[in-house]
Amino acid sequence: MTTPASTRKHYITDWDPEDREAWDNGNDKIAKRNLIWSVICEHVGFSVWSLFSVLALFMGPEYGITPAQKFTIAATATFVGALLRIPYTQATAKFGGRNWAIFSAIVLLIPTGLTMMLMLNPGDFGFGWFLFVAALTGFGGGNFASSMTNINAFYPQRLKGWALGLNAGGGNIGVPVVQLVGLAVISVSTGRPEIVCAIYLVALALAGVGAAFYMDNLDHQTSSAKAMVDCLKHRDTWLISLLYIGTFGSFIGFGFAFAQVLNISFTASGASKPALAAAQIAWLGPLLGSVSRPYGGKLADKIGGGRVTMYCFAAMVASSAILVVAGTMSDANGKKIGTGELVAFIAGFILLFLISGVANGSVYKIIPAVFEAKAKANAGLNAKGKAIWSRSMSGALIGIAGAFGGLGGVGINLVLRQSYLSNKSATAAFWVFLLFYVVAGVVTWWFYARGEKTDNAVAAQRETDPVGSTDSALA
Template sequence: MSTATDPAAGVETITATTAPARTGLRGRWIDDWRPEDAAFWAGGGAAIARRNLVFSIFSEHIGFSVWTLWSVLVLFLGPAYGVDPAGKFVLTAVPALVGSVLRIPYTFAVARFGGRNWTIVSASLLLIPAGAAALLIEPGVSYTTLVILAALAGVGGGNFASSMANINAYYPDRLKGWALGVNAGGGNLGVAAVQLVGLLVLAVSGAGHPRLVAGIYLPLIVLAALGSALYMDNLSQARNEKRGMRDAAREPHTWIMSLLYIGTFGSFIGFGFAFGQVLQVQFADVFSTPVEAAWLTFLGPLLGSLIRPVGGALADRLGGARVTFWTFIAMAAGATIVLVASQRHSLGLYLVGFIALFVLSGLGNGSTYKMIPRIFRLKHPDDHHEARRLSGAVIGIAGAIGAFGGVLVNLAFRQSFLATKTADAAYLTFIAFYALCVVVTWAVYRRRDFDRAV
């Protein structure tokens, strides 16, 4: 692929020398994008897709960190803030709820404004929750103010949906599992990264400086917005994906995949928000300070994020339905280990079970997202545009509903602790839900007409 500049128009033109068509960039809009064309892909399409993927990951990573900021900030809220454990679970549930709701309009925004343009806007919006938290959190602040600040952090949750819908359009079907897995995994690492930032602040400055955690992200947000502006592109074809959400809502597979995504991503993000609190409450006799619990909270999200691309790659190789099916069986086993550990008050076994849940939910995140474009490719084998249009919309819907699973996880923990003083009832609920997902995956996608193909 070669590039040239028209001196009169100041427009860069990229010519795919190995393909008959031309691809033009006008104001960062790419007019012709054919990832399924092997010659086009090898002639330069892959390089463009990879560049957009890199900066999409960075922006999404910061978005996840801001979204899950309150999983760390609640560890700083000691007696001076007057917030009990039940109130802290609300503070982590609120951003999960707002983020899940925003994922629908964020998915629309890619088609309306362009992937690059919306990434700039969505990254810039992160300045609001990070800046507000850096300015306002201090002893004596009202609980209402804390809830509002937590709600503002929800804007970080929307970034995932727009990022995934955008990257889905860049890659050919044979690489979607890998590309979406890498994109999502790099973003999910933001959950572990904010835990490490919180741990750093706790270790260096103590529990009296929660505002520093939010303040550290302000320059990183600016870098994410600038990187998106300078190095990302918009795809013109994305603007033609009309009525995708409406049509996707009529597809039974949309709601089935949304249920499965609650089990994978909903578990990952819900546990990411709640793990530190659960450790402190369940093992209060072991952890006397937030720092002691914080040392352990980042490991699960880190491993779950790193393994997500592996889930996508395994799905590319073995089939998404097969990987998802066995992942849910393993998740039910992992939740059983956590339940037994809780009843025996065994911290070591508890950590093994919970980290396994993080890792398995990461695998399932990758495999379920691989399933979505493949399902619609099988339904529309002769119409790649229709398959891409529907799969992009379903990714947005499933992402929103899956994120709402994070709310349910935190509310399950809150209710369990309020009712029984332990989290055992929540673990039993998780086991039952994973069993349901096993049955649904087998009944719908392990049948003869879908097995191996999906």
Template sequence: MSTLVSSLAPATTAGRRRPITDWRPEDPEFWRTTGAPVARRNLYVSIFAEHVGFSVWSLWSVTVLFLGPAYGIDPAGKFLLTAVPAALGAVLRLPYTLAVARFGGRNWTIVSALLLLVPAVPMALLLEPGVSYPTLMVLACLTGVGGGNFASSMANINLFFPDRLKGRALGLNAGGGNLGVPVVQLVGLAVLATAGAAYPRLVPAVYLPLIVLAALAAARWLDNVPGARNEPGALRAAARDRHTWVMSLLYVGTFGSFIGFGFAFGQVLQLQFHDRFPTPVDAAWLTFLGPLVGSLVRPLGGQLADRLGGARVTFWNFVAMAAGAGLVLYAARDRSLPLYLAGFLSLFVFSGIGNGSTYKMIPAIFRARAAAEAELTGDPEAAQRRARRRSGALIGIAGAVGASGGVLVNVAFRQSFLTSGTADAAYLAFIAWYALCFAVTWVVYLRPAPGRLPGV
């Protein structure tokens, strides 16, 4: 008992949290006696706050299922309603990443949690037949603030853990956040099954107390890490690096697919198999399964990358995603619901695995470059410092660009249904994108060639 009290002493006094003035997670003794319990506390609260943020970001993936004939919105209009949250979420990821060092992780988590009330409150008040489409577009766009929470949460948790434990901590944080997508769809299903499709406002209303609880939990149990700062010039240096844009392209294919399919799956399922799913409740029973399995397998992608190499896992993952999209295309044309569901679930599984493996590739790229740079300069410490700086900036840029894939997925579905009445053209576009991704992965990171980075 005395050991526990002493280990928490730097963070608490008489049961009250005290600001951290010294943080040295790479020091084994400091980590054992002081750092580990504080870091775990911050991780658990961060997972909850990020989970709520992801749920708010995903509100329209289930809200569109409530918008029946009384709302007068065609399928193309509904796909736009699920595209605009992804767009704002992508735009906000970079400034949210920088906000952690600028304002402090605890302070920004409180602010970013309270910002979730901006879309949730008006949605709880205004969602009913007769509301104008421009109003719905504004409300849908505002939910994009939840997409920024992922970036700031990951940047914050990254500060708390030593390098040897970052992978697991970030994997838990990301997976817990991603689970917000299937959970909000289960909430929507519960509302549909109990109150009926006439009460879409109940879904955001459920999250109002959870948003307030997330802000209060952050104020009570989170900490600001001293000395955190945004490295001057890191973003510019990362933006000039070709690996930043290669990894951004790959992340569009993995995370962009996950969030895009998570937003669109319910609509597509109803449109493709309307005879089997004539009501929103019928579709909602299945739509949460894809995001659920995609979230749960994300840590597996990181573990496989640790054992086999991130580039190798990412390459074969994109091959599998192209095959999955091909199966979905075949099943849609053959009107085979079992094959269609199997294909779509495989896309969610492999997008989740790819999320983990691409995230693992980023620090591996810069570790390999730092080793090569250290041989030339004879200063390994400076090389490692530059590698960490650019790695963090690349994660911020790739996260922002990757989230835009959610927009592209919904726009592809919208355009495909508008022009042909089916989603076939969208599936062909997905196959082509995944083929581009596995070709790029091979050429840049796997093909035997002079200057190729080892160990990525």
């Protein structure tokens, strides 16, 4: 008989996701239940992290916040969220995945309530207050690292690409959802931004209660400060972090900035209600980027994370070129944005969101594959030790790469801010993005895509080459 969620002890010992018999006889259902609520908690956390990307559209002159300051507010939220991914990665090992999911949901009630206070009192609080509260919303960005580390421990290697992609994609979708909530509020009542905050106060409470009832702690969560330090000694840590700057950094950076860029662009094109026009479109890019992420992981399971990531960077170079051409044409026309340039801006950004989502999933497929191969090559560890070391290092790299990815989002907002301040347009920023994607694509090809073997090919080789190496698994 199934134990009711309210009376279960929520603590699981001797969890082995690679035990196929146990997996087929119930462990898959346990993992799925934890995945569902992990997604919900991370989803709401992402929405709170992205609050100011929406509320910036409500902040008219009466708030005393300039467009450049809005980019700084977004960068502050992104920066804090990125930094918190390091300690959040270790939190599941110390406190348990379920326990930390409860805490990470409930603690976000504080910045959400403070944000409501700011929006209810336009002009009464200065720029410093907005920076402070935006920094607190960054706690929502930390949720990603703890959630991903937790789910990484629940799922077997053969399903990690899909599971991690689904977990991350479900969390990422919090960005477009909060923007859709903002659009609904703007459409009904432009002057009531506090409604957005009220909705998320309720959502956070529900996420915390759901995590308490339905999630579990595992006894083999092994992420630790030592693992993170050891992880930094490996070249792959720095390379994968660079790639994640280009993938997740693009997603979250554009997620925070897209609405503001659209608002500026619609204003320059002469739209009568630029904020409403921006809100009607801004959600689409993050939605496509979120939905595509699990499929990036699933595609990487089949043909290799390195190959998929390389193809994505090539496509992101082409998408950035669309923005560069449109921006150059606008600059040549006295910074005026015509219909053609506006359509090109929207199309270029939508493509970048979609492709970065696919690449987010494929990069995270590379992480466990790298350390599984390294573990198999370590003759000093027994089978159990190899599994523990691989999980520990993978969890550590998830946090490190997630932090670097978040910092990429900071860079996007600061580059856009400086481009607008210096040139009154975003064209210079578009050039920076394009060149970075070229570098990331070359790095991916050289270190991970050349001669890469799929999981099936590696599994077939194990009969004759049971030890393996990073080179044989990933090339």
